Amino acid sequence: MASKSLFDVAAFEKAYVKQRNAQLEHDLVLAQTKLRYLMQHVGSDIVPLPPQASFLSEKERHDIKKEVAYTYDNSIDKLVADEQKKTPRSSLDQIRHEVTNGMVYYMFYYVLKLQSQIDPSLL
Numbered sequence: 001m002a003s004k005s006l007f008d009v010a011a012f013e014k015a016y017v018k019q020r021n022a023q024l025e026h027d028l029v030l031a032q033t034k035l036r037y038l039m040q041h042v043g044s045d046i047v048p049l050p051p052q053a054s055f056l057s058e059k060e061r062h063d064i065k066k067e068v069a070y071t072y073d074n075s076i077d078k079l080v081a082d083e084q085k086k087t088p089r090s091s092l093d094q095i096r097h098e099v100t101n102g103m104v105y106y107m108f109y110y111v112l113k114l115q116s117q118i119d120p121s122l123l
Contacts (some may be wrong), residue, residue: 017119028114029053033061035107037068042100047108076100 032050039049052061078090079099087095 017121021118024114024118026112028118029055030064031107031111031114033064034068035104035111037065038072038096038107041065041069041072042104044100044104046101046104050111072100072103 029051030053033052035047036050036052039045040048050058056064076099077097080095083099084090084092085097
């Protein structure tokens with residue numbers, strides 16, 4: 001005689017995936033917002049401008065813009081100096097441009113990675 005399981009695995013898995021999707025969607029929108037603010041801060045248009053999180057307050061948007069600008073402004077010079085050691089013949093402006101584009105591409109690929117982790121079966 002087979003015993004009936006009290007635990008519905010399929011229902012649990014669906015609930016788990018739904019909860020995970022919600023968290024990933026939240027993280028995705030925040031990452032898109034940070035990418036948008038980085039692109040605006042550096043004047044980049046190398047990837048499509050993503051939307052910003054509609055659930056953020058004006059203060060939260062301001063704080064994220066400030067955080068993105070601070071992170072970029074405080075890391076770009078060191079990144080450029082490190083890269084110049086590897087390629088000393090390149091001009092600083094060229095290196096700065098390439099490093100900045102690299103930062104934007106990195107954030108763009110991070111957004112794509114988050115997007116790919118969302119289970120489409122529950123959308």
